[in-house]
Amino acid sequence: MFNIIKTQKRTVLFLAAAVLFAAVYGIFVYNQAETSSQFEQKAETVIPDENSQVIKLETVNEAVLPATESEAQEEPVPDNLKEGSEHPFVAKLQERLMELGFMENDEPTLFYGSVTANAIRIYQRQNNIVQDGIAGPETLASLFSQEAKYYAVSLGISGDDVKQIQNRLYELGYLAKEEEVTGEFNETTEKAVMKLQELNQLSIDGKVGRKTIRLLYSEEVKPDYLAYGEKNEVVLSAQKRLKSLGYLTTVPDGNYGKDTVTAVKQFQSRNDLVVDGYLGPSTRIALEQEEATPNGVMLREQGESVKRIQELLNKYGYLSSSNVTGYFGEVTEQSVKRFQKDNGLKADGSVGVQTLSLLTADKSVKAGKDFRPAVVDAGSGGGGKTVNGNVKAFIDIAASKVGSKYVWGSKGPNSFDCSGFVYWSLNQIGVRQSYLTSSGWRNMGKYKRISNYDDIKPGDIVVGKGHMGIAAESQKVIDASSSNGKVVYRQRTAWWRNNFIVAWRIFE
Secondary structure, eight states: OHHHHHHHHHHHHHHHHHHHHHHHHHHHHHHHHHHHHHHHHHOSSOOOOTTOOOOOOEEETTEEEOOSSOTTTOOOOOSOBOTTOBOTHHHHHHHHHHHTTSSOOOOOOSBOOHHHHHHHHHHHHHTTOOOSSOBOHHHHHHHTSTTOOOOOBOTTOBSHHHHHHHHHHHHTTSSOOGGGOSSBOOHHHHHHHHHHHHHTTOOOOSOBOHHHHHHHTSTTOOOSSOOTTOBSHHHHHHHHHHHHTTOOOSOOOSBOOHHHHHHHHHHHHHTTOOOOSOOOHHHHHHHHOTTOOOOOBOTTOBSHHHHHHHHHHHHTTSSOGGGOSSBOOHHHHHHHHHHHHHTTSOOOSOBOHHHHHHHTSTTOOOOOTTOOOOSOOTTTTTTSOOOTHHHHHHHHHHHTTTTOEEOTTOBSSSEEOHHHHHHHHHHHTTOOOOOOOTTGGGGOOSSEEEOOGGGOOTTOEEEETTEEEEEETTTEEEEEETTTTEEEEEEOOHHHHHTEEEEEEOOO
16 A cells, blocks of 8 residues: 555656646747747848858848948948048949949949049939939939939930030031030930931930940941942042041042041041041041141051051052051061152151152152062061060050049040040050040950950050950059049959950050
């Protein structure tokens, strides 16, 4: 009996202990679940282990903004970013502005300069936000929203960017008068844009958006005026003027042929015009100016004009056919000097108006039997070979403009955009290169092509997506930077590698 009672007591104690343990365990589980639920509801970030990557989304008025650093290193984004500010988030801001077409593509920086502020103003204008150039909560929320739209201008909008577009429309013949370049997008401008879109087979809406803005500065754009294949008195008049300035190497006949296109491009290049080969209003006006820059071809220049001169020298026996390469080397220079001497001109070796006039005339004195033209012109055919000292001189000239203001569409001498800076620097060193946008440099073909980024050398022209610069020593580059708002001399970072398209070697 005693043993039975003893056994029953042990059983009761065991059951009581089990009940107590279950109750305690239940409370513990409940508290853990509640804590976990509260954590899931309230926590903004998850504490990572050493192999995890923190991803934090910041918001401005519920619009998601990308973080610029990991959470542990991140600086809070100021409520208002404005001109003169410096902050890691500015790089993300610039990237977004470039993505939407409000800034020229470039390596982003931490500095909020005048170019960034102006881009913000244009974005604000497009989105009916107060145009103060400050990236505040409303502007940031709009800019980083999924509904943010690409740059566009249309009827009723005004600004310097509109004026630049009108200038190009005028150059292409879609605006008839220079007085119509006002900076105000009026009905006349809208009609001009619609005609541009119609002739170039774009959707006709009268707005200048992504496709239209790219077309305006492409080599494929069709103008609304005199072009290749036409024949009339206006062409004849222009040819006569081109001939007198030393650009045209054939007899004027009123026919807008290949030689005329080459002459027009050469004239545009040397007179700071957009080089498109068309006789638009700006080109015709510049042709008639007394101060129009005449042609002059000299040592180390290259192109179709040089080739035509060499063909004429060959015709008169001053140059061998093997040297008709399009490159003006030392042998070509010596041939020009001999031609000038035999024809009673000053023998300076450069082809100016007088020399070109005699070269294209039937009365030129041919080379005597005692003259033996050289067979090989050092540097010819190799994409512009010259002594290495020219690389240093080229870089020095480019570096002399460090700090100059960045202005979209400007070609110097005191302000530049990226392609205008390359254009100015090349011409200062004596390379007569016509003006091209960065997209035009993608398929240049005139110089030695460098397809491998690691093969870039100092003096090469480096072309990226929407941007370009001049390679310098120690993996550096000199370029007119929109994100910095000026010409800079900086290290070529991973951005240049990631955006690399091609490089061109001007000097060997």
